[in-house]
Amino acid sequence: MFKELQSQRLSLRKLKRRDWEAVSFLRSDPEVNRLVVRPSAETKEDALAFIEKISRGIREEEIFYWAISLKGKEEMVGSICLWNFSVDRLKTEVGYDLHPAFYRKGIMDEAMKKVMSFGFEVLGVKQIEAFTHRDNVGSRRLLEKNDFRWNEARKDQNQLHNVIYEIKK
Numbered sequence: 001m002f003k004e005l006q007s008q009r010l011s012l013r014k015l016k017r018r019d020w021e022a023v024s025f026l027r028s029d030p031e032v033n034r035l036v037v038r039p040s041a042e043t044k045e046d047a048l049a050f051i052e053k054i055s056r057g058i059r060e061e062e063i064f065y066w067a068i069s070l071k072g073k074e075e076m077v078g079s080i081c082l083w084n085f086s087v088d089r090l091k092t093e094v095g096y097d098l099h100p101a102f103y104r105k106g107i108m109d110e111a112m113k114k115v116m117s118f119g120f121e122v123l124g125v126k127q128i129e130a131f132t133h134r135d136n137v138g139s140r141r142l143l144e145k146n147d148f149r150w151n152e153a154r155k156d157q158n159q160l161h162n163v164i165y166e167i168k169k
Contacts, residue, residue, distance in 0.1 A: 002058050003122065005066065005114045012066035012080065012111060015054050019067055020047035022076035026097045035133035036097070037159055057083070064118070068098070068111050077102045080111045082119050082128070091127040092119060103138065112146050120169045130165045131156050140165075 005012035015023070026032055027041040027050065041047040057063035065081040078098035085092045094115065098108050119125045130148060132139040140150075140163070148165035156162035 001061055002064060003118065005118060006071070007110045007114050009071055010107065010110055010114075011069045011071050012114060013069060014058070015051055015065055015067045015076075015079070017048060017051055018074075019076045020044055020051060022067075022099070023047040023050055023079075026079065026099065029100075031100050032097055035136045035139075064115075064123075066111070066115070068107065078108065078111070080108070080115050082115060082123070082125075084129075085125075089123070090125055091129065092123075092125050093129045093131065094119075095130075108142055109145060112142060116146065116167070125169070127166060127168045131159070131162045132165065133161055134163045135161075 002014060004014065024041045024044065024047040027038065027047070033040070041050050054063065054065045058065060062085070063081055063083040065079060065083070067076040068078040068080060069076055078096065080094065080096040082092045082094055094112070096108055096111070116128060119128055128148075130139075130143050132143065143165040144150075146167070148167045151164050151166050154164045156164060
């Protein structure tokens with residue numbers, strides 16, 4: 001059921017093996033990961049293993065993960081995904097990252113709008129959540145711009161520095 005998405009400037013496409021260098025950078029670069037706690041992918045083998053894990057998750061419809069590219073270009077500049085679905089598949093989590101060279105250009109906002117539409121209209125989810133570091137001003141701004149609301153009552157027990165944003169249809 002995976003579907004590639006297009007926006008005015010972006011192609012949201014399937015992750016490919018040839019994206020391993022971008023995956024490695026996005027998951028290992030200190031600036032990109034300054035406020036993110038996740039496994040890195042410093043080697044080609046690590047990146048290819050991550051790509052295989054994502055491909056398997058897509059086949060099993062456990063995750064919807066898009067490589068973000070500028071239209072007409074193959075270079076992956078970021079990623080966005082819907083994952084961590086509830087058992088009834090009515091709630092999911094959005095995750096995203098972006099190469100710093102593309103910060104502040106509206107790229108993630110454009111991608112977020114397409115993925116939210118896909119989640120609500122195609123998948124039929126009723127709620128999308130986002131967990132972000134309390135000090136990640138850019139991420140918080142992106143979420144608020146897209147009508148997510150900070151749920152101050154909820155805590156991420158695994159990472160207490162995170163805040164949880166939600167949007168309901």
